[in-house]
Every structure is written in C-alpha cells, then in structure tokens.
Amino acid sequence: MKRWPIRIRLTAWYFGVSAVTFVVFGTAAYFAMRRSIETTVDESLRDRAAGVRELMTRMLPEGSERVADELREHSELREEGDLSQVSDEEGHWIYRSSLMEHYEVPMAQAGTPTFVTLRLKEMPLRLLTRDDRLDDRTYHIQVAAPMDDFYDALAHFKWELCLLSPVLLVIASAGGYWMSRRALLPVDEITQAAQKISHKNISSRLAIPQSRDELQRLSETLNDMLERLEAAFNRIAQFTADASHELRTPVALMRTTAELALRRPRQDTEYREALSQILREVERTAVLIEKLMLLARADSGAEALRFAPVDLTENLREACRQGHTLADAKQIRFQEQTCGSPTFVEGDAHALERLFLILLDNAVKYTQPGGQVAASLSHSDGFAVVEIRDTGIGIGQEDLPHIFERFYRADKARSREMGGVGLGLSIGQWIAQAHGGGIEVESVIGQGSVFRVRLPISKA
Numbered sequence: 001m002k003r004w005p006i007r008i009r010l011t012a013w014y015f016g017v018s019a020v021t022f023v024v025f026g027t028a029a030y031f032a033m034r035r036s037i038e039t040t041v042d043e044s045l046r047d048r049a050a051g052v053r054e055l056m057t058r059m060l061p062e063g064s065e066r067v068a069d070e071l072r073e074h075s076e077l078r079e080e081g082d083l084s085q086v087s088d089e090e091g092h093w094i095y096r097s098s099l100m101e102h103y104e105v106p107m108a109q110a111g112t113p114t115f116v117t118l119r120l121k122e123m124p125l126r127l128l129t130r131d132d133r134l135d136d137r138t139y140h141i142q143v144a145a146p147m148d149d150f151y152d153a154l155a156h157f158k159w160e161l162c163l164l165s166p167v168l169l170v171i172a173s174a175g176g177y178w179m180s181r182r183a184l185l186p187v188d189e190i191t192q193a194a195q196k197i198s199h200k201n202i203s204s205r206l207a208i209p210q211s212r213d214e215l216q217r218l219s220e221t222l223n224d225m226l227e228r229l230e231a232a233f234n235r236i237a238q239f240t241a242d243a244s245h246e247l248r249t250p251v252a253l254m255r256t257t258a259e260l261a262l263r264r265p266r267q268d269t270e271y272r273e274a275l276s277q278i279l280r281e282v283e284r285t286a287v288l289i290e291k292l293m294l295l296a297r298a299d300s301g302a303e304a305l306r307f308a309p310v311d312l313t314e315n316l317r318e319a320c321r322q323g324h325t326l327a328d329a330k331q332i333r334f335q336e337q338t339c340g341s342p343t344f345v346e347g348d349a350h351a352l353e354r355l356f357l358i359l360l361d362n363a364v365k366y367t368q369p370g371g372q373v374a375a376s377l378s379h380s381d382g383f384a385v386v387e388i389r390d391t392g393i394g395i396g397q398e399d400l401p402h403i404f405e406r407f408y409r410a411d412k413a414r415s416r417e418m419g420g421v422g423l424g425l426s427i428g429q430w431i432a433q434a435h436g437g438g439i440e441v442e443s444v445i446g447q448g449s450v451f452r453v454r455l456p457i458s459k460a
C-alpha cells in the first residue's frame with residue numbers, strides 16, 4: 001500500500017489532535033460556565049430564602065397578615081420583580097408574589113433545601129424550596145430566579161464555539177502543514193544530495209546544516225558512513241590493482257622463459273631447465289592465487305571458519321614440526337617451548353595452524369643461517385599467548401605499522417627473492433581477529449623480531 005508523504009501525515013495528525021482538543025476544551029468550557037452561573041444564582045437564592053425566613057421569625061408573632069404585608073413591601077423594592085412565595089403546612093398561601101402567580105409556580109415541599117430548574121410558560125426558572133419550622137408550624141418557602149438571560153448567553157457562547165472551531169481548525173492545520181514542510185525541507189535537500197553520490201564521486205560529502213538537531217546528526221552520520229564506504233572502496237580498488245600487478249610479473253616471466261626456449265632448437269637439458277623454471281613460477285602463482293582468493297572470501301564474509309574446541313598445545317606442536325623442517329633446511333636452530341598441559345580455545349584448527357605457519361615461515365625466511373627461531377605457548381589473563389621469536393634481520397620502526405597491510409613488504413626486492421608477496425601477515429591477522437584475538441609485534445632492526453598471538457582461552 002502506498003503511504004502518504006510524512007508532510008501530509010503530520011498535517012492529518014495535527015488536524016486530528018487539534019479537533020479533539022477543541023471539542024474537549026469547548027465542552028469543558030461550556031459546562032464550567034454553566035456550572036459557575038448556576039452556583040452564583042443558587043448562592044443568591046439561598047440568601048434570599050434566608051432573608052424571608054428571618055423576616056418571618058420577626059413578624060410571625062404579629063400574625064401572618066403582617067408577614068405578607070412586610071414581604072409585599074420588600075418585593076416592591078426589588079426592581080427586577082419578586083419571585084417568592086410562602087405557604088403553611090395546610091397549603092394555604094401566606095404570601096405569593098404576582099410573578100409567581102403569573103408563572104403558576106406550584107408549591108412543593110422539601111425536607112432539605114432543594115434546587116430545581118423548571119420551564120414554565122417558556123421561562124426557565126431556577127427554584128429553591130426550603131421548609132422551616134416556626135412557632136410549631138411548618139412553612140414552605142420558595143424563591144426563584146429567571147434564567148433566560150443566562151441561558152441566552154450560554155447558547156450564544158455555544159454557537160460561537162461551534163462557528164469558531166472549524167475556522168481555528170483550518171488555521172491550525174495550515175500552520176501544521178507549513179511547519180512540517182519547513183521542518184522536512186532539509187530532508188529533501190539531503191535526499192537530493194545523497195542521490196548524486198555514486199562510486200564515481202564517492203569522495204563528495206553532504207553539506208552539514210549547523211542546526212544542532214536530528215538533521216545535523218543525520219547528515220553527519222551519513223557522511224561518516226560515506227567515509228567508511230570510501231575507505232572500503234579504496235581498499236578494494238588498491239587490492240585489485242596490487243593483485244593484478246603481482247600476477248603480471250610471474251606470467252611475464254613464464255612467457256619470456258618459454259619464448260627464449262623456443263627461439264631455436266636446444267638440448268634436452270635446456271628444455272628441462274626452462275620447464276622447471278616455468279613450473280616454479282606456476283607453483284608460486286598458484287600459492288598467490290590461493291592467498292588472494294582466501295582474502296577475497298574473507299572480505300565478502302564467505303570464508304566460514306568451523307569453530308570447535310582446539311587444543312593449542314597440540315596445534316602449535318603440529319605447526320612446529322613443519323617449522324623445524326624449514327629451519328633445518330636453512331641451518332637455523334629451532335626451539336619449541338610448549339607447556340605439557342592442553343590449552344583449549346574455541347577455534348578453527350586448520351586456520352590456527354595456518355596462522356602459526358605464516359609466522360614460523362616469516363621467522364625462518366627473514367633470519368640468516370646460523371640464527372635462531374623459538375616458539376612458545378603461555379597463559380596470561382585468560383588468554384593463550386603464542387610467541388614466535390627470531391634473531392633475524394628485524395623490521396624498521398617506519399615499517400612496523402604497515403606490515404599487516406596487504407602486499408606490504410619492508411624490502412620488496414629481498415622479499416620477492418625469498419618468494420614473499422606480502423599477504424602472509426594480512427591473512428594471519430584476519431585469522432587472529434576472527435578468533436577474538438590479535439597479533440602484536442616487537443622488533444629491533446638487525447637483532448630480531450617477536451610476534452605474539454593472543455587468543456581467548458575457552459571457558460568450557
């Protein structure tokens with residue numbers, strides 16, 4: 001289902017909330033006003049009834065005629081006309097004002113003072129009835145007030161509310177629309193700017209509004225994301241360029257060797273020599289392609305490690321067996337120091353062995369004959385620490401921060417001569433990090449290097 005734009009939805013909400021507010025507020029105001037008018041009228045009725053009672057207390061001893069005279073006299077003083085009547089317990093009128101007679105207000109009895117609103121001859125009347133006992137007789141006193149003016153005013157107020165509300169509602173909704181448009185305008189700008197960014201101009205950034213609000217944060221977050229994407233994009237582009245370059249060299253070498261061999265007829269041994277040189281390059285290239293594929297799979301998340309409890313002691317011992325062979329071939333002394341007890345980590349046995357071999361291969365490769373390589377395993381703060389130490393050529397301070405980068409070699413010529421392409425440590429670091437650990441390195445040029453792999457020991 002197609003949804004309306006936020007602008008329209010916000011305005012609709014604004015309209016709805018305003019409408020409910022107006023209805024609730026209008027109804028409450030109407031009833032509060034009505035209540036307040038009635039309270040005021042009731043208050044004055046109560047005073048008047050008390051006045052009548054007070055007068056009767058004074059005048060009754062002189063006879064009920066005196067009471068009527070006195071009340072009549074008082075009523076003539078009331079400009080707005082008198083609305084009061086008094087009867088005795090038999091229902092005889094003691095006093096009845098002419099207006100009460102006109103509206104034919106019926107006499108009623110009330111145990112306690114009672115207020116009612118009656119409509120008599122089209123006139124709304126608020127009526128208070130109270131019974132009073134004077135000289136052992138009960139009298140019913142009633143006073144009333146006309147409510148027509150008040151109710152007219154209330155009706156007027158109601159109409160004004162009903163007419164004004166839609167107008168206010170339209171104004172409020174228009175205001176809401178205008179405000180949401182204004183608030184969302186920068187979002188449109190961000191959308192348009194973001195649409196223009198592609199791989200061709202990945203270094204462009206969104207303009208940041210200095211509004212210190214959500215939109216500024218949104219633009220900054222998008223720019224941070226672009227920053228990360230650009231870095232990843234550049235890394236991949238660089239990787240592809242370096243990989244092509246590394247592949248071109250052996251292919252060129254194989255081609256030249258084959259062309260040279262074919263230029264004229266040669267002896268068997270010469271062909272054999274050329275072919276074995278080509279085979280060496282093919283093997284090297286196969287290793288390079290295998291490394292490139294592994295890194296590409298690691299980048300895309302397709303290289304799945306199979307985690308299981310691995311005994312590092314056994315795993316390192318296995319790697320050291322191959323390290324020993326490499327060291328022996330180069331007349332390098334090899335020392336292995338693993339604690340006897342098993343040390344379990346949660347990991348991929350194959351990948352971990354590969355990691356140790358990468359480090360052992362480097363240690364042997366970058367150490368002169370007569371040197372020494374040592375591998376050890378120890379524990380520290382819940383981590384297993386595998387240390388590969390050599391007395392080789394060492395790594396310069398300026399190279400140390402870069403040796404884990406892809407294709408980085410401290411000494412390109414020498415490394416290539418030794419068969420290195422500069423991917424070993426990148427792969428090793430990926431393996432260590434995928435196991436929740438890492439690799440540290442210390443090195444002094446001319447004296448040797450120490451590579452330390454830290455892996456969390458499995459709790460189980």
Ligand SMILES: Nc1ncnc2c1ncn2[C@@H]1O[C@H](COP(=O)(O)OP(=O)(O)OP(=O)(O)O)[C@@H](O)[C@H]1O
Pocket residue numbers: 362363366390392393394395403404408409410411415419420421422423424425426449
């Ligand atoms: N033990 C070491 N002693 C001295 N230099 C080292 C040592 N280990 C690594 N390096 C330096 O770090 C660089 C990167 O090492 P890395 O293992 O990634 O690549 P490589 O050995 O050149 O090639 P690859 O391992 O892919 O065949 C090496 O070229 C080398 O200059």
Ligand SMILES: [Mg+2]
Pocket residue numbers: 358361362420423424425
């Ligand atoms: Mg290496």
